[in-house]
Amino acid sequence: MADYxxxxxxxxRLRVESVIIDPVVSIxxxxxxxPNLVTVLGFFVVSIAAFFATQGNFKTxxxxxxxxxxxxxxxxALARKLKQDSERGAFLDSTxxxxxxxxxxxxxxxxxxxxxxxxIVVMASISIVFSLMISYLRARIEGLGYNSKSGIFTRPExxxxxxxxxxxxxxxxMIFVLTIAVSIGLVHxxxxxxxxxxx
Numbered sequence: 001m002a003d004y005x006x007x008x009x010x011x012x013r014l015r016v017e018s019v020i021i022d023p024v025v026s027i028x029x030x031x032x033x034x035p036n037l038v039t040v041l042g043f044f045v046v047s048i049a050a051f052f053a054t055q056g057n058f059k060t061x062x063x064x065x066x067x068x069x070x071x072x073x074x075x076x077a078l079a080r081k082l083k084q085d086s087e088r089g090a091f092l093d094s095t096x097x098x099x100x101x102x103x104x105x106x107x108x109x110x111x112x113x114x115x116x117x118x119x120i121v122v123m124a125s126i127s128i129v130f131s132l133m134i135s136y137l138r139a140r141i142e143g144l145g146y147n148s149k150s151g152i153f154t155r156p157e158x159x160x161x162x163x164x165x166x167x168x169x170x171x172x173x174m175i176f177v178l179t180i181a182v183s184i185g186l187v188h189x190x191x192x193x194x195x196x197x198x199x
Contacts, residue, residue: 020070025077035079039093042071046100050107053171062166065104069159072097097155098135102128104162108171120172123179130182131158134189141193150192153185 028038049064075093079085105124112120134154141148153161161181165174 021073021077024074025081028074028078029081033078035075035082035084035089036092038071038075038078039089039096042068042075043096043100045071046104050103053104053107053166054110056111058166058171061104061107062163062168065159065166066163068100069156069163072100072159094135098132101131101155101158108175111171120175123175127175127178127182130179130186131155134182134185137186137189137193141196144197146193146196148193148196151185151189153181153188157185158182 045064046068049061052061079089105128109121109124161178162174
């Protein structure tokens with residue numbers, strides 16, 4: 001099952017790259033944009049999204065979250081195109097990805113904390129912790145010498161839930177779905193890696 005999700009994600013990534021990503025990357029190459037610049041701009045965009053979330057403008061926040069998610073795809077594709085893959089670039093990308101995921105939820109927490117909605121604040125806080133833990137599990141398993149991206153509700157899926165949820169649904173519904181998703185994703189990845197370690 002885990003391999004199926006991983007293969008499906010990779011096939012989807014290749015299709016998206018050929019239709020949507022490659023033309024934009026070609027433009028970025030022509031204007032001499034660097035992968036690290038795209039990474040930083042993506043974080044800047046999601047930070048603006050967080051500001052809109054604090055103001056209760058959730059649809060705009062959702063659009064910006066989706067834009068930031070696309071930029072995260074562009075930086076990796078651009079790095080491969082320019083053959084500029086580097087450990088520093090990967091480190092910067094991973095760091096800002098984690099911060100970006102957290103900052104949009106912090107914006108939502110701020111909005112609902114002003115309205116004393118403890119349920120949303122707690123669920124959003126759980127979503128932050130569990131999302132970071134899903135990413136941490138991969139980093140830890142790689143630190144132990146294994147290489148696996150297995151698991152469901154990894155960062156691309158979480159970005160879709162947040163972005164599309166804010167655009168088309170209420171933030172309350174989005175947070176509810178996200179909390180369930182990251183809870184399932186954390187347990188799923190933990191047991192996949194636990195089984196891998198037993199081998």
